[in-house]
Amino acid sequence: MIATKELTTNEKYHVGSESFNYDERTHVMNHIDTFCIFDRWGDIHPKGKKAHGIFYKGTRYLNRLELQLNHKRPVLLSSSVKADNEVLSVDLTNPDIVKCGIKENSVHINRRQFIRNGVFYEEIDLQNFSSATCSFDVTLSFGADFSDIFEIRGMNRLVDVPHPKLSTDKNKIIFDYTGLDEVQRTTEIVFREEQQAVIHKATVAFDLRLEPHQSYKIDYAACFKNSEDGKQKLNEKRSLDEVKNGLLQEIEQTESLFAAVQSSNENFNGWLNRSRIDLQSLLAKTPHGYYPYAGVPWYNTAFGRDGIITAMEVLWVAPQIARDALRFLAATQSKKMDSANDAEPGKIIHEMRHGEMANTGEVPFKQYYGTVDATPLFLMLAGMYYQQTADVETIKKIWPNIKAAVNWIDQYGDVDGDGFVEYKNKSKDGLTNQGWKDSYDAIMYANGELCTAPIALCEVQGYVYAAKKGTAVLAHVMNEKEYAEGLERAASELKNVFNKKFWDKELGAYVLALDGDKKPCKVLASNAGHCLFTGIADDKHAASVAKQFTSKEMFTGWGVRTLAQTEVRYNPMSYHDGSVWPHDNALIAFGLAKYGQTEAALQIMKGLFDASLFIDLQRMPELFCGFERRPNEGPVAYPVACSPQAWAVGVVYLLLQACLQLQVDGVKKIVSFNKPQLPDFLKHLVITRLPVGESFCHFEVYRHKQDVSFHVIEKPADWEVIIRQ
Structure with missing residues (x-):
């Protein structure tokens, strides 16, 4: 067994408050084994123990994701996770880029980020709303440290940990890490070849020239692979919308x-x-x-x-x-x-x-x-x-x-x-x-x-x-x-x-x-x-x-x-x-x-x-x-x-x-309410598709001054609904 440093509190597994820096609000998205913690710009910063990153199966597969225009950070307009928890949408604009003669708020940047099945997707739409032609560089910088979640929580490792290896291949950036457990973990970031991105080490650059009202789209995917997973293939030609539709179908399935x-x-x-x-x-x-x-x-x-x-x-x-x-x-x-x-x-x-x-x-x-x-x-x-x-x-x-x-x-x-x-x-x-x-x-x-x-x-x-x-x-x-x-x-x-x-x-x-x-x-x-x-x-x-x-x-x-x-x-x-x-x-x-x-x-x-x-x-x-x-x-x-x-x-x-005090008794085929009440902020309640055996029950509940009343909309013929006031 490999040792870890003994903590003075005798509580090895306490999550230290320094694991998060709460001077900045974050956005969280998750999909089963994968979750992301971004800042409000949609970025990830490699700052010490700060728990920003994209994690897969207990390991951080990306600890850096930074978008810049001519080496400057865009100006945040707004950002939010959409209602179904499926997409982080970020609206940005440019600061003054003096040497290029681009005034602030000329270019609108919309980032849409999304995860599914161990893959992170991003689409970046840029549109020039000025009356002049805009020329500028867009860069995306990546990093992968493959830190274990317990390291992020604050545990010190008393072993020499291997360093990740970086390689590039045409339209790809690849981070490889083989841990002390002999499991190979890989982050593979793939851009479409027709985008003609220039890749240098872990940074991807786009030299853009946008005419007035012209738009340009950048999109890529980051696939997180674990040698214990077996084969996992990334379909590079699938758009974010196609992948999103797949998740929406999953959401509908679990919602049912x-x-x-x-x-x-x-x-x-x-x-x-x-x-x-x-x-x-x-x-x-x-x-x-x-x-x-x-x-x-x-x-x-x-x-x-x-x-x-x-x-x-x-x-x-x-x-x-x-x-x-x-x-x-x-x-x-x-x-x-x-x-x-x-x-x-x-x-x-x-x-x-x-x-x-x-x-x-x-x-x-x-x-x-x-x-x-x-x-x-x-x-x-x-x-x-x-x-x-x-x-x-x-x-x-x-x-x-x-x-x-x-x-x-x-x-x-x-x-x-x-x-x-x-x-x-x-x-x-x-x-x-x-x-x-x-x-x-x-x-x-x-x-x-x-x-x-x-x-x-x-x-x-x-x-x-x-x-x-x-x-x-x-x-x-x-x-x-x-x-x-x-x-x-x-x-x-x-x-x-x-x-x-x-x-x-x-x-x-x-x-x-x-x-x-x-x-x-x-x-x-x-x-x-x-x-x-x-x-x-x-x-x-x-x-x-x-x-x-x-x-x-x-x-x-x-x-x-x-x-x-x-x-x-x-x-x-x-x-x-x-x-x-x-x-x-x-x-x-x-x-x-x-x-x-x-x-x-x-x-x-x-x-x-x-x-x-x-x-x-x-x-x-x-x-x-x-x-x-x-x-x-x-x-x-x-x-x-x-x-x-x-x-x-x-x-x-x-x-x-x-x-x-609702009880569904499948043995006796009874739905019962025992002296039910509703809080004063709920006047009316509708419950549909309540599972009862192989069927469903639908009913309404109304709050009155002294009690509540019920309207049974539908129930199976062989089931009873009993209300004890």
């Missing part, structure tokens, strides 16, 4: 996975549409179907926990994503012990990486299993998916994987045999904390000292409870009655002992965790809300949790903090100790509504909706800072939050399901 939701509030519609489009852009097509990648830029790969929770969030509108996720996770489930990767038989994957540092073992994440919650969450998702779809065939196919996951909980998850599932990392280079709050300082005692392993998190016990209850239902379906009854007893016993050991009357909530000596971490943290989501909480405690989560100590006005203001380690600018995570809030809101605390759930939904109005593109980020809401200001951004992030953009669907 979702039920359509429209409301009376255009801002809410904007949030919905952006969330769906962003989630579509993160759906990777695997041999097992679609799987949502976690997020750009740091986690643009398959994560178990993130993918499962995303699938849960959108289950009611897009059940195929859950089905495909279950298949993928079953196929990647661990079958052996491997302490270097924190792997054990039956355990569900934490993350998978394809970069050089993962391949060489500099980081342990090539196929890493250091998560305590992905396995019970996998079981939860299987139970939820079956209950909604009655898809017995899928459950039959993954039934051995389901039983292996249950066995992992009982045999490996309960480290000390006390009936609770704990974690203690075995990999010396792995994650110290292995719940969803996995930063090194996220789990602490009331005095601020860090908790000692093995650690039993409160929400994990809830996941295990729901997992065993749901799997018991599946066991009955599989005609394994004795197995089902054993799971039911285990779930009931766990709920009973959990509420005795984890509830703290003085705290008014469930404690964050128990350590190896069963000493409680008596801190008020958002994790307790997940206990409502899973149903492990006693009914009598729900009101107290709701009161705590809507207090000024926990609720910022935008959402629930990960840690209360009153706690020793509270820091609103931290990753997990006082920030606001949208997915966390959505799970909490659903749990609150489930226990009848609908007003608290609506408060969370309104806070996040209000936050979306201040956020660029209404793209809900991975997290934002936990400062108290200030009048006429938006939430304070966290400097290195992923955006788009799958389980963040999915929250709008779970929040909507929470306030409607």
Whole structure:
């Protein structure tokens, strides 16, 4: 194994704030394994650790892309990513070019940039709007450093890394890099031969002469190749429009996975549409179907926990994503012990990486299993998916994987045999904390000292409870009655002992965790809300949790903090100790509504909706800072939050399901609403193409002063719609 420099914080995998320079706004585009981070000019600058670039499979394949006119940077007019997330459109003009006699604002430059299937495309249209002839040079300068994403995040490598090689061939610029993992990575930039570009090293020059109102077009493609990919061919004659049409067809295909939701509030519609489009852009097509990648830029790969929770969030509108996720996770489930990767038989994957540092073992994440919650969450998702779809065939196919996951909980998850599932990392280079709050300082005692392993998190016990209850239902379906009854007893016993050991009357909530000596971490943290989501909480405690989560100590006005203001380690600018995570809030809101605390759930939904109005593109980020809401200001951004992030953009669907308390029961063929409500900013809602069995249901919802009413437009004849007011 190749060593990496030990960090003084003992947190190797923290994303440092210097990884981004937030004095400049950026544009992000992504398409599965490829994502781009540009400045507003559509350029990429090779400035230190700044995370500009085009990345493919965990490696930066372009770290420089600069457009100049006569060695000057154009003047920015405007730039934006188009609504379907498919094209970055940039409008520029020329500065004064004195020696050529060209006045400013004479030449309009429109850049259109686009990625698809590991290829970056750009078209540059130049038009002379002056009454004089303009002669000038246009240059495009490229660079490729092939840095691993973990280097961009701030990790130092203690090895001598090879240098990329540059070559040219007529109309091509080629960067080659063979890493320490012996994988060859290539960036091939191709211009059409008829454009007569002059290539010198890594710069392409065009000597242009434009008559008044004359136009000229430059276009090229950059293909990113990895020797592990197999053959990948670049069709040099395809125009950007042809490629764009191909992506639009893909967008239409993935859009058909979702039920359509429209409301009376255009801002809410904007949030919905952006969330769906962003989630579509993160759906990777695997041999097992679609799987949502976690997020750009740091986690643009398959994560178990993130993918499962995303699938849960959108289950009611897009059940195929859950089905495909279950298949993928079953196929990647661990079958052996491997302490270097924190792997054990039956355990569900934490993350998978394809970069050089993962391949060489500099980081342990090539196929890493250091998560305590992905396995019970996998079981939860299987139970939820079956209950909604009655898809017995899928459950039959993954039934051995389901039983292996249950066995992992009982045999490996309960480290000390006390009936609770704990974690203690075995990999010396792995994650110290292995719940969803996995930063090194996220789990602490009331005095601020860090908790000692093995650690039993409160929400994990809830996941295990729901997992065993749901799997018991599946066991009955599989005609394994004795197995089902054993799971039911285990779930009931766990709920009973959990509420005795984890509830703290003085705290008014469930404690964050128990350590190896069963000493409680008596801190008020958002994790307790997940206990409502899973149903492990006693009914009598729900009101107290709701009161705590809507207090000024926990609720910022935008959402629930990960840690209360009153706690020793509270820091609103931290990753997990006082920030606001949208997915966390959505799970909490659903749990609150489930226990009848609908007003608290609506408060969370309104806070996040209000936050979306201040956020660029209404793209809900991975997290934002936990400062108290200030009048006429938006939430304070966290400097290195992923955006788009799958389980963040999915929250709008779970929040909507929470306030409607909508359940689709494919077994009983019932669509039910249990005391549904709508927030005051939604007067009317239309949901069409809601998947019910092999058909769809369409209905409208109207908000009134005291309640809501429904109009069922269409439903299958053998399905019922039940509304409990």
